[in-house]
Amino acid sequence: MERETRKMKESKTIKILKEKFPKDILKFSAPFGDETLLIKKDSLIKIMKFLKENPELGYSLLLDITCVDYLGEKPRFELIYHIYSFRLNHRLRIKTRIDEKNPITESVISLWKNANWLEREVYDMFGIKFKNHPDLRRILMYDEFEGYPLRKDYPLRKRQPRLPGLE
């Protein structure tokens, strides 16, 4: 019973999206009640722009961008966007998978300004590159740092000299 009502509720945004982009949405799920859409990598900007600029939806706040490293799975990385709509008082999670060999995706900086630092953080921690990012540098780690610390194959206790040659 509860599950059914939850499904009834969730349809508003999802319904519009499913109608508009039937081919770009790969999967819909709602783990623990959080609505999640898995979309194609290439249609990210298109869908985000629609979600932000559609007057009925108005997802104008980018809450967060983060990444997960599923080591061993085929598209290895998963980018996760959390967006919020003031109008609907609703949070939506958009996910997209990224391959290890070509870890590059479009930047959403044209839509949200805080994407600048968020994408830099993802680049810093996972080594995912963003196309059209104006200033893609490391943000939390220092420039000489080698490797991407939040990847699952980066050892927990690995130490690096602060600067090369200073051991």
Next chain:
Amino acid sequence: MAEKIKKRRTKKESLLLNMGPSHPAMHGTIRIMLELDGEKVLNSEVEIGYLHRGFEKTCENKTYFQVLPYTDRLNYVSPLINNTGYVMTIEKMLGIEIPERAKYIRTIMCEISRICDHLTCLAAMAMETGAFTVFLYMIKAREFLWDVLEQTTGARMTTSYIRIGGIKSDFPENYKQLIGKAVEETRKVLKDCHGLLTKNKIFLNRTRGVAVVSKEDAISYGFTGPCLRASGVYYDVRKAHPYLVYDQLDFEIPLGENGDNYDRYFVRMLEMEQSLRIIEQAVEKMPRGAIEIKNIEEILEPYKAIQSARVKRPTQNIKLSPNLEGTEKEKYPYILTDDKKYIIPPKEDTYTTITGLISHFKFFMKNHGIRPPKGEVYFSVEGANGELGFYIISDGTDKPYRLHLRAPCFHIMSALEMMIKGGYVADIIPTFGSINMIGGELDR
């Protein structure tokens, strides 16, 4: 020759100035590289990461219970809100309901933390604009609030008080008097500070119209919390997605108009008053806890209890370490969930019964303990700086597969370059103060 000198004098050159990372005005460690034309800021670059300690990586290698102390060190001025955020994320995954009294205690503690955080922020900001008296007054008020925290949690800053399934311990017996005194003192201080600052011409001139953030910019930069509300956007997680008992309490969300430094100050001042209202209501409404603790005279020393337990379970109370005050077995039903899988059993049981001992070990043993179901979850609470969100992925084991923190001041800090551009050097410091950057949360 004279021409040459003249030429040199009129040559326009900008000055590069390095502020921080070790600078008394950069609370924490932030480096701002400034390109100056006289006193005007032409351009700047903010460099963060000096306090990065790999919070997320560490958490991926700790059990769910062990992560808790690390959350204290995020926003270290209001650790209880971080605790609540993390713990409620796990509770959302596990689907546990906590007792009503624990909810109220969490609410009160969160609001006290929020006031402490705002007081610290405004105290520093006021000091940076020259109002040292306000700094001392506010720190005094914070001291009274921290007395409540200290007596309840046993710690002043790194509390680890909110636990999965409830809270660590109940309030001390004199909590009403303690909180009443803290609220009263804070009110007095707020009144004094209003008198000293709110209509003070020097303060107004320093803060009005400085570092204005428009509504659109605030949303685009992902502002949340007081900084967003100062720009006039009505958004508060406590109202938008009510958690704990916020939907049963009466409070308002103050809004600013211009989004300048003064509004960020004023919104925080008003918010503290609302928080005081919340605390007073919650203390009134809070359900009663365990009132009488039986056999208060006969208290057994732990070693005697263990000895007598070999023959028969002792009926008397067992003397607990002073650190465990408030966690007596009688108080458990009022402060912790009744789902035994997710909580540490009472010490009385651990000492004297085999089931208690086993469940104690099961809780702390590797690959046992708290194991949420597979899946991913996002949950956020209204932190003192804004929306504090936890994104956790569980793979069914006792360690999170991925834990990500949505730090509110990360987003606000990314707008600092825009905020100080075109302003004066002297305004950087109050602007920086008004956004309340907390290094532990920003750099993780």
